[in-house]
Amino acid sequence: MSERPLLRVTNLTKHFPVRGGGRRVVHAVDDVTFHIDRGTTFGLVGESGCGKSSCARTIIRIYDPTSGSVELDGQEIAACPARELMPMRRRMQMIFQDPYASLNARMTVRDIIAEPLNAHFAALSRAQADEMIFAMLEKVGLTREHANRYAHEFSGGQRQRVGIARALILRPDLVICDEPISALDVSIQAQIVNMLRDFQQELGLTYLFIAHDLSMVRYVSDHVGVMYLGQLVEMCAADEIYSHPLHPYTQGLLQSIPIPDPRLARLKTASGLEGDLPSPIDPPAGCRFHTRCPYAMAVCALEQPPLCEAAPGHCVACHLHTPRNCDAKSVSIE
Amino acid sequence: MSQWERVQTNAQDRERIWSVPRTFAGDVWFRFRKKPTALAGFLIVVFLLCFAVFGPYLSPYGYSDQSRALANIPPILSVSDAPDGNYLYVTPALKVILIGRDGKLLGQLSKGKDDETLRRIAYTLDAQTEVYLDYSQKPAMILSAEGERTPASKQVWNTTYLLGTDQLGRDILTRLMYGARISLMVAFVAATINMVIGILYGGIAGFVGGRADAVMMRVVDIISTIPLTLYVILIKVTLDNGLLSIIIALSSVYWVDMARVVRGQVLSLKQQEFVLASRAIGSSNRTIMLTHLIPNAMGPILVTVTMLIPSAIFVEAFMSFIGIGIAPPMASLGTMCNDAMEALRSNPYQLFLPALVICLIMFAFNFVGDGLRDALDPKLKK
Numbered sequence A: 001m002s003e004r005p006l007l008r009v010t011n012l013t014k015h016f017p018v019r020g021g022g023r024r025v026v027h028a029v030d031d032v033t034f035h036i037d038r039g040t041t042f043g044l045v046g047e048s049g050c051g052k053s054s055c056a057r058t059i060i061r062i063y064d065p066t067s068g069s070v071e072l073d074g075q076e077i078a079a080c081p082a083r084e085l086m087p088m089r090r091r092m093q094m095i096f097q098d099p100y101a102s103l104n105a106r107m108t109v110r111d112i113i114a115e116p117l118n119a120h121f122a123a124l125s126r127a128q129a130d131e132m133i134f135a136m137l138e139k140v141g142l143t144r145e146h147a148n149r150y151a152h153e154f155s156g157g158q159r160q161r162v163g164i165a166r167a168l169i170l171r172p173d174l175v176i177c178d179e180p181i182s183a184l185d186v187s188i189q190a191q192i193v194n195m196l197r198d199f200q201q202e203l204g205l206t207y208l209f210i211a212h213d214l215s216m217v218r219y220v221s222d223h224v225g226v227m228y229l230g231q232l233v234e235m236c237a238a239d240e241i242y243s244h245p246l247h248p249y250t251q252g253l254l255q256s257i258p259i260p261d262p263r264l265a266r267l268k269t270a271s272g273l274e275g276d277l278p279s280p281i282d283p284p285a286g287c288r289f290h291t292r293c294p295y296a297m298a299v300c301a302l303e304q305p306p307l308c309e310a311a312p313g314h315c316v317a318c319h320l321h322t323p324r325n326c327d328a329k330s331v332s333i334e
Numbered sequence B: 001m002s003q004w005e006r007v008q009t010n011a012q013d014r015e016r017i018w019s020v021p022r023t024f025a026g027d028v029w030f031r032f033r034k035k036p037t038a039l040a041g042f043l044i045v046v047f048l049l050c051f052a053v054f055g056p057y058l059s060p061y062g063y064s065d066q067s068r069a070l071a072n073i074p075p076i077l078s079v080s081d082a083p084d085g086n087y088l089y090v091t092p093a094l095k096v097i098l099i100g101r102d103g104k105l106l107g108q109l110s111k112g113k114d115d116e117t118l119r120r121i122a123y124t125l126d127a128q129t130e131v132y133l134d135y136s137q138k139p140a141m142i143l144s145a146e147g148e149r150t151p152a153s154k155q156v157w158n159t160t161y162l163l164g165t166d167q168l169g170r171d172i173l174t175r176l177m178y179g180a181r182i183s184l185m186v187a188f189v190a191a192t193i194n195m196v197i198g199i200l201y202g203g204i205a206g207f208v209g210g211r212a213d214a215v216m217m218r219v220v221d222i223i224s225t226i227p228l229t230l231y232v233i234l235i236k237v238t239l240d241n242g243l244l245s246i247i248i249a250l251s252s253v254y255w256v257d258m259a260r261v262v263r264g265q266v267l268s269l270k271q272q273e274f275v276l277a278s279r280a281i282g283s284s285n286r287t288i289m290l291t292h293l294i295p296n297a298m299g300p301i302l303v304t305v306t307m308l309i310p311s312a313i314f315v316e317a318f319m320s321f322i323g324i325g326i327a328p329p330m331a332s333l334g335t336m337c338n339d340a341m342e343a344l345r346s347n348p349y350q351l352f353l354p355a356l357v358i359c360l361i362m363f364a365f366n367f368v369g370d371g372l373r374d375a376l377d378p379k380l381k382k
């Protein structure tokens, strides 16, 4: 390990109480461990409802974690009291999934982008703030004429760029992108992704990039983690996950990527993933995927497979691939 | 030949927003005025406000100026000709009033001999002339020079008291102005106080959530199990009569609806991504509440307020009607209705006019509330 990773998430767990359900909880995030090196992008994928957003929001302390630790540049944030979080909040920001819901319709674009400045630099004068805001607007391809417009007057792509401007104005180190493109047109998606990549190069940003299918993640990520029902089931370098997917769930996800060529599509044998996501309130015992897994064995329903390094730099939690000498604690990808 | 030609675009045009910039309030007003009932309601509210605020300054009478001689005169008078060219009006109480040709009330004729056998009363018009009122048959009528009963054939508008007088001879128009003033004042003050309490209470309950929310909302549930009007009456009974105590009574319970609305809004808004974004930024709770939650809940809040106003007006009128509201001689629409009840048969206009104003106010505010609800609904945006 040459350098300390920018973000290290260890055994992060987030359970939501079920309304009127007594002691029952939603297992939104369960025992998730990964890290992201400075300047790289970690892609987090999984079906809808598997806990990607909950994981992101727990990392950035929109939600308080149930247990586990999150270290940003060596500083613990999961257990930090809310009022001591401010300096750390400045260093991590988030871009949201829904460009319509993530901007306050009663505020002008200027005020939306000014909110982080007001929260962190109370001493900044309005003129200074305006200068920074206009510069930022130009960086995301908007002009100062847009500053006094209300968010509802913009197109989806423009709104998402306003969201990016709001996230980047504080010059954070870590930016969590929670499906920033899934609500946009395909033509706009590439524009936004390219913009994010340019910013990464220019400002040395580190991304946690969330998506629900693997197609875009391959293009932007250095490492990829696959989530299922709140748990990480596979984690490796981005190219590796496409060339050698090990977990049956990952294989299913890869098969559900639409193939543009109909002749190739007809050749496809297995039809991706079968069945529905089980309820996260009482997830299946043993391996959580065994109810839908085509290779399920007797042991899968009984014992939960640990996340182990099955090949160099390639971790997977599956009984098919568990090496004999696996020690779950030593998991890491370098 | 192609009908279509390729338009050259550049990056700047693509990013441009072609619509005129419109603020939120401008947008709402634009949609509000498209709806005729809403606009009519709004204009009536404006008119009633002017009527109540400026009217009393233009009126020559005060709300308690009485002239007993000219009590119970209706706004439209059925008159018969007097020998001197003016008109005579016979009141249900068999008084004869001299009316000018322009509809001015010139005064009551002094009563002369009452002939019980012929059932006629003499009234002195001036030193030489007398007129006779025949009451042998109903209705009582003036006798002509030939001694024939002449039915009241003409209608003239009472120009001294445009809307007539009540049973104490007070000008009804002036009293309506004061009554509307009280109604609107009660409505606006009660609405403002209820809005503030409701926003604070509901906002805190929704924002804090969890156990505090559950306890606070149980309190609201308990208050609202009993009809609110009953509370107001009970509270009112223990206080003095008067404007202030009505407002206190109204303000102490009517906020529960507002609190429910605000709590519901805050609960759903605080899960929205822009509020989560604000948390991720590190904005204070105060900022989140004041710049994100309350402004976005303003639509339902405004609608609830405009719907609360008519019920506050009605409760005030109702309390004054049953005698625990505004203290006499101050005029309130409710007390005016109550006063009119004694002689409803002979003077229906005394009940009709204040009741009409109550209806007008309530209709107007309901229409405005309805229009606001539609105008604030972004799904109807055109």
Ligand SMILES: Nc1ncnc2c1ncn2[C@@H]1O[C@H](COP(=O)(O)OP(=O)(O)OP(=O)(O)O)[C@@H](O)[C@H]1O
Pocket (backbone or CB within 6 Å): A016, A017, A026, A027, A028, A046, A047, A048, A049, A050, A051, A052, A053, A054, A055, A212, A280
């Ligand atoms: N605030 C909350 N309270 C209770 N349960 C929640 C909350 N947020 C999320 N959940 C539950 O946690 C689970 C994971 O949800 P999450 O939003 O993290 O999924 P996701 O992977 O981001 O899905 P999507 O791709 O649709 O965004 C879901 O079952 C959801 O119902």
Ligand SMILES: [Mg+2]
Pocket (backbone or CB within 6 Å): A052, A053, A054, A097, A178, A179
């Ligand atoms: Mg999500």
